[in-house]
Amino acid sequence: MADNSRELLLLGLTAQGDRPSFETLYRSYHPRLSRFLSRLTQRQDLVEEVVNDTFWVVWQKAGEFRGTSLVSTWIMGIAYRCTLKSLRRSGSALSEPLADYEDPAASALQIEHELRDWIGKGMRHLPLEQRTTLELAYFLGHSCEEIAGILDCSVGTVKARMFHARVKLRNLLPSLGGIKERDRYEPLG
């Protein structure tokens, strides 16, 4: 991403203990990281804790960053690992998707914001790593390779998680038929 050289400099200065640079990084990541984490954890109370755990590590380890990945990939990878730790610590059943689900067909005729809400419910049925993959791709706009870096897995694993997430959402959101009806008139959305 185009921001990387700027973030690289900010991180370099952070490695030297420069507080304004660190604060600039923090402020630029705080909104998207907070949103990402609140969706990922479904636990509003954990968001600040994980954001600060993440940036505590950034402050401590800035000098160890080797530049082999984008700064954003590095930071999101730390955030993911902090999320896992925090969820484990707080006793949340993490990779367990929700067991039951209201009948999605009942909400077949949705207006747009209800659709969003409903997709959110569908997302909660995905295991954490699949949900994370989707959020990283669609909420934060990361590439397949970047996601592999963030989640510390292979590109093949990212593709497999994406595949399973898509198939599962297809099954969880059967009123997609309704969406298709509308899409005949605007086929590419």
Next chain:
Amino acid sequence: MNHSDEIVSSHRTTWELIPWVVNGRASAEERRIVEQHLAECGDCRDELAFQTRLSSAIGAETQPVADPEPALQRLWQRIDGVEVEAPPRRRVAGLPLARGLLMAVVVEAVGIALLGGALWNRTAPQGGGPYVTYSEKAPVVPGATIHAVLAPDLKLSELQSLLQQSGLQIVGGPGDSGVYSLAPLSASAVASAATTQAQLERLRANPAVRLAEPIETAPRRGS
């Protein structure tokens, strides 16, 4: 491969590529493959439409986020609490690799450092190591509004004209970190946020300026 095998193969490839087309991260070549296949596959067109909806639903975030400042203050308290007891390794002499880039800038910027006068002392303090961290040696210089890192090959005359155009002067730096502290040219000039913003934009528009950031005026814990 016969024709139907080709269709199956391009169907699989396309299906796998659709999310990356939707989020704009597929390469031009990948987009070409997908577009070609979409023309002949209704299932993939449906899937593209579904993923597009899914993506915009996920991307459309209406939930407000908290003000970062209180959280940031709590993080500083935590960091400072730890550092009082155990200073992190980076404050010790010796360079982790990530500093290499900045140090390269600094070493080559020595010529610029000869501007003298306002620059702070680069020699090691008594008993200290050869490297002095920015936060220790370069607290916010009074009157300074902007921190900047400059290209090492910037000529003195270019630096002077850049500063003049921006209405700025060097009041500190570059020290070992390569960071200059800049202040408004006229001593009587009040550094309004708008002035500083305009100066930042002028600096950032110059390719020789590697980094230009406003100096926060809010009180900050010293280090």
